[in-house]
Amino acid sequence: MQIRYFLALCLLPQLVLADETETVAETSSQCIVEPPVKPYVPLYEGNSPEDLARIYISSDRSSAQMGKEATFTGDVNFSQGGRNIAADKAILNQESEELHANGNLVFQDDIFTVTADSLVAKMRSNSAILSGAQYWLTGQQIHGDADRLEITKENNLLLSGTNFTTCPGKDPDWLLEADRIKIDSTEEWGEIWDAKIKIAGVPVMYVPYMTIPVSDKRKSGFLFPTFSTSTTNGVEVATPYYWNIAPEYDLTFTPNYMSARGLYTKTEFRYLAGENQQGQLNFEYLADDDKLANSPDRYLYHWEHSGAINKNWRVLANYTEVSDNNYFNDLNSDVQRATDNQLNRIGEISYFEQNWDFSARVQDIKVLGEEEKPYQVMPQVTFNYRAPSYWHGLDFKLYSEATNFEHQDREYSAATRVHLEPSISYPIHGPAGSLTSEVKLLQTNYWQDVSEDPSDSELRDRVNRTLPEVRIHGQVNFERFTDYFDSQYRQTLEPQFQYLYVGYEDxxxxxxxxxxxxxxxxxxxxxxRRFSGLDRIADANQFTLGLTTRLFNEQNHEVFKFSLGQIIYLEDSRVGINDINGTNDTFVQENTSNSAIAAELTTQLYADWFLSGSIQYDVKESENKKSEVTVDYRPGTNKLLQASYRYVPDLLNTNTNESVDIKQLGFRGAWPINDNLYLVGNWYYDLNESRAVETYTGFQYESCCWAVRLSYHYRIKTNYIDEDNPVQDTRELFESGIYLNFVIKGLGGSGPLGVSDMLDDGLFNYRKPLYLMN
Incomplete structure (x- = not known):
């Protein structure tokens, strides 16, 4: 009899706010709000259905009249499964089928804790009412009060005269007060009526009705807005709306108003196609861009899809189109960064087995800002076969492809290429080193539809090219224990060599x-190979010598790595990109005895100081071909100071088709001012042009309850000449802007992503030196 009555008390819904799982993981332990009662410890052990259904009742005193009333007083505990009700006094009326409890009343389970002045549970309707309630979600920041907390017969939760917050303390930084909140335990959504949001005790917003998720289920509704201002876009206000269409579909629509340009709308539709395939569609549109003189319409549409049809078949698709070359430079797209200038359109299907695979793909690349259009791959079919240790330790491999190249402009030549590349190799591997000998046959056939352009006059309708290749690569591993600066290290010395021979053909x-x-x-x-692709395979008769040495500390962390290498040419290479009658017009170093020396260094200088750099130096011409160096100071989490320099000669400017040298100096830093406030900034300077190309400064304050980020950005803009939009005189060379992000935790998310997010918020992302760790 008592068992049946007690079941009604176990019907309290489990309240969980959406996305709070991630919040807990990122929340400092000092932000967790703990209820003022001891955690409930079950009186039993065991997880069998019988153990979970068994009820334990304990009290200091009890009295009962058969069929009428039972009274329990003094440290009363009702326990079942993982839930417990504790009170000073409880009366069970068997005639009315009601349970009354009061006096230091506490309800606890794995999800939340509730304290109340009194509890009335009605057995017939499986409902209960708690008066003067306070509640806390276990392990999370959410807590609040309610004049009345009711559990309905449908197992829903009704709170009247209630509030909640994620802030600790008696005077929270923000508080949501509501006349009524309903939690639907089936749909797992919360409805709020007559809500007021208070910040520092001051009402700042009134919402007559709103909904919130109470589990990890998705919920349609407005997301937190963002605000910013910049010289190119003016004042920006974006208010995303999320539509949960179905479990396998959703859509986010973001109207973004820019005072300098107009209304910019972004739509993202995501979908799941079965268990192993997914994709998304994006459409972005700006009507009558007021920033440009001719007020063009600007748009983007994008589709991507990937996944597995089954354990063998894979599919991949990616397509993006924009209205003009400067779309990513001017607008904050959800699809691509402003620093990317290639739109790669791909459709591919692949089949994989243990020793072989097959794929078919079509590909088109649109390069923004360049007049010349790359060739389209329509289509390409590849087949790979692998037979390791097929005979006396010999490995056999076969790479083959058949590719059809087309061009959007019909005055260009087109071609079909068939390539076969069988190889036999003999690998020897051991702790002391390795030696691999390999022989390849490179067989390529071209069928070319030659255009009437005079520059293509040297091309032939059909070409048959057969080239042999021999490659021998070896490496020796030496190791010793030594000490430097009174510290013990394990040092390696790894010399390696390669001999490469590739036959010559015009x-x-x-x-x-x-x-x-x-x-x-x-x-x-x-x-x-010296070239990507197969249209040019450079002849070679050369040795490559290289040396790498590493230091590992007592924790087996790599703290030093240095590599140095050079190619020794036994014969001059005669194949270049733009051959004319077999003469090489591309390379200089191939007509010398040696290549440029290539060296790379990564090291932990001392404690928290790190150095990385690389250089390619032509000894004969005494000329720096390329170099970069970076010094990092990383004394702890979110603490970084970095200085960098890079030099790249003869870099092609796509706007002017002229070669320029890049000489760039950069500084970057991230530092916490205190536990809640930190600063991130960077500055990059062009030594050739004597001007800054990017300046970024950002402050972020984050507490248990809210987070705010204020940042200033000044950077050079990439401005492409666009035939579809020839008006260029109104385009700024530099862009500057002030950006503000503000998030109330528990209402709009868990706040900005932190230092790593701010370090990536620019033209030059932060990159930690490889292999080296704190």
């Missing part, structure tokens, strides 16, 4: 469809 009769020069860093010295 390739001036082949067009350039997907080929470009690869980066010439230390790792690039040991490649077997």
């Amino acid at each position: 390739q001036s009769d082949i067009g350039i469809y997907d080929t470009a020069l690869l980066q010439e860093d230390y790792n690039g010295l040991f490649r077997d």
